[in-house]
Amino acid sequence: MKAVSIGSDGQAYVENRPTPALTSPDDVLIRIAYSGVCGSDLPRIFHGGAHFYPITLGHEFSGHVVEAGSGVNHVKPGSPVACVPLLPCFQCEECERGYYSLCKRYNFVGSRQHGGNAEYIVVNKNNVFLLPDNVSLLQGAFFEPITVGLHALLLAGGCKDKHVTIIGAGTIGLLALQCANAMGAASVTAIDINDDKLDLALRLGASHVYNSKSESAEQIRESSLDRRFNQLLLETAGTPQTVELALNVAGPRAQVALVGTLHQDLTLSQTAFGLILRKELSILGSWMNYSAPWPGEEWRLAAELFTQKRIDLQPLIANIENPEGFAEKIMALKGKPMNGKLLMKINE
Numbered sequence: 001m002k003a004v005s006i007g008s009d010g011q012a013y014v015e016n017r018p019t020p021a022l023t024s025p026d027d028v029l030i031r032i033a034y035s036g037v038c039g040s041d042l043p044r045i046f047h048g049g050a051h052f053y054p055i056t057l058g059h060e061f062s063g064h065v066v067e068a069g070s071g072v073n074h075v076k077p078g079s080p081v082a083c084v085p086l087l088p089c090f091q092c093e094e095c096e097r098g099y100y101s102l103c104k105r106y107n108f109v110g111s112r113q114h115g116g117n118a119e120y121i122v123v124n125k126n127n128v129f130l131l132p133d134n135v136s137l138l139q140g141a142f143f144e145p146i147t148v149g150l151h152a153l154l155l156a157g158g159c160k161d162k163h164v165t166i167i168g169a170g171t172i173g174l175l176a177l178q179c180a181n182a183m184g185a186a187s188v189t190a191i192d193i194n195d196d197k198l199d200l201a202l203r204l205g206a207s208h209v210y211n212s213k214s215e216s217a218e219q220i221r222e223s224s225l226d227r228r229f230n231q232l233l234l235e236t237a238g239t240p241q242t243v244e245l246a247l248n249v250a251g252p253r254a255q256v257a258l259v260g261t262l263h264q265d266l267t268l269s270q271t272a273f274g275l276i277l278r279k280e281l282s283i284l285g286s287w288m289n290y291s292a293p294w295p296g297e298e299w300r301l302a303a304e305l306f307t308q309k310r311i312d313l314q315p316l317i318a319n320i321e322n323p324e325g326f327a328e329k330i331m332a333l334k335g336k337p338m339n340g341k342l343l344m345k346i347n348e
């Protein structure tokens with residue numbers, strides 16, 4: 001089968017590998033349809049951040065079941081599925097409480113084992129989410145990124161009647177924006193430093209947008225005074241500046257959900273720290289996208305939102321490529337901010 005692999009030299013290339021086969025009754029063989037590149041893959045490609053090389057990445061993919069072991073009940077050959085990349089141990093105390101994202105003994109498809117940038121993959125039955133009838137395979141490849149935002153929104157107790165602010169209008173942010181609207185937010189504000197992304201946010205349902213390069217935190221706060229109570233902010237950009245911006249623009253007693261991972265140290269000024277106290281902010285960390293019962297409410301809600309056509313994916317897609325084009329486009333991501341989702345289409 002064809003697979004797009006990454007070498008330790010940071011090169012993406014198409015290779016031929018034997019098609020994997022089931023080795024356990026709990027295994028499922030999937031013929032992949034769509035597989036996307038995640039921002040979290042970039043360090044694995046360009047900065048030696050993968051667990052081994054050469055590696056086939058890909059944890060955001062969909063496809064059809066070809067073969068299922070005797071211990072698999074929820075899918076059968078022909079079932080359309082999305083990948084649930086985490087495989088927690090299901091035995092530790094964190095797992096017993098349903099805190100699957102916090103499990104310490106886990107496997108992960110597309111980082112600790114080969115992923116979905118290939119024609120076929122074998123995964124455990126718990127890594128397989130059955131797609132409802134009217135959810136497409138293309139939508140299937142977006143379950144992973146959409147559930148990241150949904151996890152944060154659910155940890156915050158939902159967003160009904162809340163004034164939601166999304167900081168960072170990348171894939172995760174623009175998906176979370178649409179989820180917040182669908183989940184009954186009173187308003188949804190997007191903040192970014194890129195006007196094109198903010199235009200997209202408006203098209204996708206943002207009620208207000210601000211460019212934090214041209215508008216200061218004070219200006220943003222001043223112009224949203226009528227929306228200052230009952231706020232939920234989602235920080236998805238993962239930079240020290242945007243974390244501090246979140247604290248600055250937050251209203252009294254706002255919830256600040258931190259979703260983006262930092263790639264450098266964050267030093268908070270005394271004043272910024274004081275804002276947490278003086279505004280009585282609730283700071284909430286959000287990690288991955290799982291809850292009980294496995295894989296979680298996030299995944300069922302994503303299926304519902306896709307079924308109800310509440311999520312527009314087309315504007316979020318930069319390219320859909322065959323394996324050769326996909327490998328080329330991966331190399332073109334080097335040193336640049338991700339601008340829309342790059343996907344491989346291999347079968348359908």
Ligand SMILES: [Zn+2]
Pocket residue numbers: 038039040059060144145
């Ligand atoms: Zn991802």
Ligand SMILES: [Zn+2]
Pocket residue numbers: 088089090091092093094095103104105
């Ligand atoms: Zn565990």
